[in-house]
Amino acid sequence: MGSAGREPIVQIVVNYWEIPPSKVSEKLELLTGRGIRSIASFVPWQIFEADISHALLKFLQAAADKKIAVTLIATPELGLHAPYSGIPKELLAKPENLARDSDGSEIPVALAPQLFALPSLSSPEFIGRVYSFLSRLNVFLRDLGKSQPRALANLKLEISGSFWKSYRSLLDSALDPLGGAQVDTARAAQVAYRKGVEEFYQQAEFATTSADEAARWRGRSLERSNTAWYFRQSEEVFRLRCEQILSRGGLAVDCRQVDVVTPEADPALSYSSILQRLSGGFADFSRLHRVFRGLASRTFSVAGRPCAPRVHWTDLGGFRTLTDPEKQFLILESLLVSGARGGRVLVDESEWFSLSQSFRARAEVIGRAFSESRFTSRAQALYLAPSSWSSAHPLGRSIQGQIADRVRWISSPADITSYRDATLVAVDPEFVMTRDALDKLIEWAKTGHVVALPRSAFYSEVARERLERLPAEFARSVQIQSGVAYTIYGRGEARIIVYETEEPSGARVQDIWSLFARALFGVAHIETPLEISDPRVRAILLPRESGRGRGTGVFLLNASPRAAVCELKFKTEVRISDLAPYLRDHEQGLEPEAQSSGESGERFSLEVPPYAVLPLAVDGLEHSLYEVGEAVQTSAELGVSLRTAAEAELPGFLKEGFGEPAEMSPEIRGEFEDPEHPMHARMQELKQEAGGSA
Amino acid sequence: MELSTHWKSWDKFFSPRRRSAQVKPAPLARALYLVLEEGVVVSAYSEGEDLSDWLGSSLEELGERLAHREVVALDRKDWDAALLEARSKGHLDAQIEFLRSRMEAELPRVAERISESKAPGVRAPASLRSFQNRSFLLQALEGWWLRVLPQSFGVWLRLEGQTTSDLLLLYRNGKLEQFVEPDLSSLGTERTSSAEIAKFLTERFALPVQGIVIPAQDWFRWTTEGQDPWREVWQALRAGRVELAPRKAGVQALIACRAYLGY
Numbered sequence: 001m002g003s004a005g006r007e008p009i010v011q012i013v014v015n016y017w018e019i020p021p022s023k024v025s026e027k028l029e030l031l032t033g034r035g036i037r038s039i040a041s042f043v044p045w046q047i048f049e050a051d052i053s054h055a056l057l058k059f060l061q062a063a064a065d066k067k068i069a070v071t072l073i074a075t076p077e078l079g080l081h082a083p084y085s086g087i088p089k090e091l092l093a094k095p096e097n098l099a100r101d102s103d104g105s106e107i108p109v110a111l112a113p114q115l116f117a118l119p120s121l122s123s124p125e126f127i128g129r130v131y132s133f134l135s136r137l138n139v140f141l142r143d144l145g146k147s148q149p150r151a152l153a154n155l156k157l158e159i160s161g162s163f164w165k166s167y168r169s170l171l172d173s174a175l176d177p178l179g180g181a182q183v184d185t186a187r188a189a190q191v192a193y194r195k196g197v198e199e200f201y202q203q204a205e206f207a208t209t210s211a212d213e214a215a216r217w218r219g220r221s222l223e224r225s226n227t228a229w230y231f232r233q234s235e236e237v238f239r240l241r242c243e244q245i246l247s248r249g250g251l252a253v254d255c256r257q258v259d260v261v262t263p264e265a266d267p268a269l270s271y272s273s274i275l276q277r278l279s280g281g282f283a284d285f286s287r288l289h290r291v292f293r294g295l296a297s298r299t300f301s302v303a304g305r306p307c308a309p310r311v312h313w314t315d316l317g318g319f320r321t322l323t324d325p326e327k328q329f330l331i332l333e334s335l336l337v338s339g340a341r342g343g344r345v346l347v348d349e350s351e352w353f354s355l356s357q358s359f360r361a362r363a364e365v366i367g368r369a370f371s372e373s374r375f376t377s378r379a380q381a382l383y384l385a386p387s388s389w390s391s392a393h394p395l396g397r398s399i400q401g402q403i404a405d406r407v408r409w410i411s412s413p414a415d416i417t418s419y420r421d422a423t424l425v426a427v428d429p430e431f432v433m434t435r436d437a438l439d440k441l442i443e444w445a446k447t448g449h450v451v452a453l454p455r456s457a458f459y460s461e462v463a464r465e466r467l468e469r470l471p472a473e474f475a476r477s478v479q480i481q482s483g484v485a486y487t488i489y490g491r492g493e494a495r496i497i498v499y500e501t502e503e504p505s506g507a508r509v510q511d512i513w514s515l516f517a518r519a520l521f522g523v524a525h526i527e528t529p530l531e532i533s534d535p536r537v538r539a540i541l542l543p544r545e546s547g548r549g550r551g552t553g554v555f556l557l558n559a560s561p562r563a564a565v566c567e568l569k570f571k572t573e574v575r576i577s578d579l580a581p582y583l584r585d586h587e588q589g590l591e592p593e594a595q596s597s598g599e600s601g602e603r604f605s606l607e608v609p610p611y612a613v614l615p616l617a618v619d620g621l622e623h624s625l626y627e628v629g630e631a632v633q634t635s636a637e638l639g640v641s642l643r644t645a646a647e648a649e650l651p652g653f654l655k656e657g658f659g660e661p662a663e664m665s666p667e668i669r670g671e672f673e674d675p676e677h678p679m680h681a682r683m684q685e686l687k688q689e690a691g692g693s694a
Numbered sequence: 695m696e697l698s699t700h701w702k703s704w705d706k707f708f709s710p711r712r713r714s715a716q717v718k719p720a721p722l723a724r725a726l727y728l729v730l731e732e733g734v735v736v737s738a739y740s741e742g743e744d745l746s747d748w749l750g751s752s753l754e755e756l757g758e759r760l761a762h763r764e765v766v767a768l769d770r771k772d773w774d775a776a777l778l779e780a781r782s783k784g785h786l787d788a789q790i791e792f793l794r795s796r797m798e799a800e801l802p803r804v805a806e807r808i809s810e811s812k813a814p815g816v817r818a819p820a821s822l823r824s825f826q827n828r829s830f831l832l833q834a835l836e837g838w839w840l841r842v843l844p845q846s847f848g849v850w851l852r853l854e855g856q857t858t859s860d861l862l863l864l865y866r867n868g869k870l871e872q873f874v875e876p877d878l879s880s881l882g883t884e885r886t887s888s889a890e891i892a893k894f895l896t897e898r899f900a901l902p903v904q905g906i907v908i909p910a911q912d913w914f915r916w917t918t919e920g921q922d923p924w925r926e927v928w929q930a931l932r933a934g935r936v937e938l939a940p941r942k943a944g945v946q947a948l949i950a951c952r953a954y955l956g957y
Binding site: 276 | 695697698699700701702705709725727729731737740741742744745746749750770773774777778781783784785786789793794797827875877879
């Protein structure tokens with residue numbers, strides 16, 4: 001499971017509070033004997049505050065003695081083996097501290113050791129106590145750092161979004177894992193929401209509107225968007241506040257923002273889990289798998305930086321009752337989905353060691369490939385939605401359905417720059433568009449990307465004016481009236497697509513949006529390089545980053561209980577072989593050999609066993625997958641370099657983007673375009689310099 | 695720290711079954727469980743079946759797919775209310791038992807609901823109790839034994855195998871209040887006999903504790919597939935494979951009753 005210096009992708013969760021203090025050392029000795037050098041633990045709030053036996057102190061001391069790296073997930077989370085998941089019981093006894101769904105009902109959490117109602121992070125008393133707990137944790141760690149600095153040397157703190165993602169109704173999420181809106185209708189939450197919305201619409205941008213317009217922004221028709229926006233902001237504020245508290249006093253511990261996803265504790269699984277318990281049966285694998293995939297598809301970002309995912313499989317819920325092949329499948333899929341995005345899989349200790357030695361070794365080899373960045377997951381498309389944890393518009397679902405692991409959900413235009421391979425941003429029709437957000441999107445499009453903007457009622461007046469100016473800014477435009485009506489505006493490589501949000505009557509909604517999504521992929525050069533004949537099998541495509549020839553790791557996943565014989569149809573001729581030798585060579589520190597074995601062709605037939613993950617090495621897919629994105633990125637970087645260099649030498653000459661003669665005065669443009677003029681020669685020199693640096 | 699409800703140990707002792715090709719679904723698990731919102735399925739469960747495409751369909755639309763099945767169809771609003779009411783029951787085991795009793799009381803209305811499906815042979819189960827999948831030990835402790843056992847008492851279970859596992863069940867006023875993995879580290883290396891451990895737990899928790907030490911293999915066999923577990927317990931006790939600490943005649947008599955008289 002990795003050395004203390006290298007972070008493992010599969011990390012076992014050790015519940016320090018369950019170990020008698022006198023046996024901590026013995027327990028950790030046992031783990032090091034099994035090759036464990038890095039572990040994770042939650043910090044159950046109630047237990048930490050009542051810790052008279054100094055269990056956490058002894059645990060961290062013992063871990064430091066054994067040179068085991070420890071990651072503490074500091075913020076309250078669900079799925080902990082502690083009464084009420086570590087939340088102080090007395091806080092849950094007060095109705096004013098409890099969250100409520102869209103119907104005004106409390107939201108039950110249906111995971112052992114007991115059912116309880118989810119608390120509201122908007123309750124002043126509750127949030128005050130959360131911050132006070134984190135302050136105590138900070139003081140505890142600072143004191144430990146003073147007396148035993150060594151105990152903090154291999155410690156990391158992680159901050160999660162806590163309960164924010166769980167504020168969803170059981171009814172909506174039972175039908176669709178991320179169905180319905182993320183909302184807390186508890187009184188305190190609603191007061192804070194109204195205040196937040198009021199403050200937001202007092203911005204100068206909205207202040208100029210008429211009384212009717214002002215009422216519309218705050219009214220029922222925009223409530224869904226406002227709620228999504230507000231809860232997104234609240235989660236970010238909560239996370240930043242937690243980070244600030246935990247870092248107080250110059251605490252010398254690395255503090256990271258992560259997304260902890262515990263499918264078993266999700267509202268989408270509540271009914272199923274309780275029915276399973278009542279019947280004395282086993283967990284519903286397909287439901288658990290669907291909930292995991294739904295949650296893992298979303299990303300939250302803080303200050304424009306995406307949070308790395310942590311998929312947590314507990315031994316408290318349905319996961320425990322699955323067969324070994326089912327568990328192994330879920331662990332491997334979590335590893336592929338989260339590992340490639342810099343995330344991790346957290347598995348409770350007893351569950352991890354209940355799996356076979358050979359499976360653990362296999363998972364560790366794949367995990368190491370990710371921790372050494374030999375595979376990465378590249379986002380080709382981004383979907384800008386008002387919230388990470390609410391249901392999606394059919395456009396979002398269509399994009400997700402068609403390119404699954406190559407799309408990321410973002411909720412702020414500031415997040416775009418984190419995804420350098422993306423060529424497309426599609427904006428959800430309910431995204432509230434401000435001038436600043438629109439400017440960012442248009443600027444990004446101008447660097448050779450594609451942005452799909454809705455023509456909706458969710459634009460501020462100034463943003464709408466800016467949208468209406470697009471035809472003047474872009475030289476070409478094409479209108480298309482097929483299913484979803486849209487207009488493509490183009491200038492150079494830049495494309496802005498403005499689409500109508502009203503669907504034509506009589507058509508199947510999902511079908512017309514799927515068609516539109518396909519059109520977007522076409523414009524953004526996002527291809528589907530592999531088609532699989534059996535819908536039970538899906539593929540995760542991860543480019544290899546090193547070795548002779550880059551190639552692509554293609555992982556075929558069959559989540560069904562029956563073997564699937566399927567045909568793989570690649571868009572171009574490729575060479576496929578087993579990925580295992582590549583991984584093995586890397587494990588042994590050898591430069592992987594060029595692929596000499598394998599088969600070439602466009603079509604291949606193979607059988608994927610039940611609950612299997614089949615790893616293939618594929619050469620020849622790189623162009624269809626990523627080279628367009630890379631070319632766009634290189635071109636964008638070249639443009640930025642040129643602009644920087646030009647602005648240094650030619651202050652005031654450029655308005656928006658270098659190499660855009662339309663933005664320059666005719667005289668200056670003439671100078672640039674005249675081969676005889678010295679400015680033209682200097683321009684060519686700058687281009688060459690920038691090209692070299694890019 | 696000793697957790698007042700050590701769920702992992704609870705599951706290990708009382709729900710050791712893990713799904714495999716060899717394990718047949720529990721009778722109750724084979725029934726269909728549906729949660730309905732205005733007649734439309736919003737959640738569906740039946741062991742080993744992927745019912746995800748049922749979501750959003752009405753009972754009438756499901757029609758033939760319900761034919762000849764036992765169906766428990768619950769109203770979503772009532773069920774949500776029951777889930778929230780169950781919170782007051784302390785721990786998940788008591789909460790599940792409460793929900794089971796609610797479901798049992800709901801059965802007459804379930805029969806009415808599923809009649810809408812018009813599927814041939816569809817029926818509500820006559821009773822959920824007949825399917826009960828509860829451990830033989832818990833059934834005994836929560837049955838008429840309560841009338842002869844003290845008001846508050848503890849049962850310390852020790853499973854011996856490659857490793858040793860302990861679980862202490864604490865009953866107060868006839869109800870299982872806590873299940874603890876006891877911390878025996880303060881006993882030292884000398885006080886290791888079962889009698890001494892039972893005595894230690896009796897003093898620590900201030901109530902009489904009856905210890906039962908059982909080979910882990912036997913326990914798991916009795917729990918998962920035992921046809922007549924009490925008879926096997928009795929035989930193991932007679933053969934010295936099961937140890938009672940303290941060795942009380944009254945407790946032996948209760949076990950014998952269960953083994954030979956069936957109650």
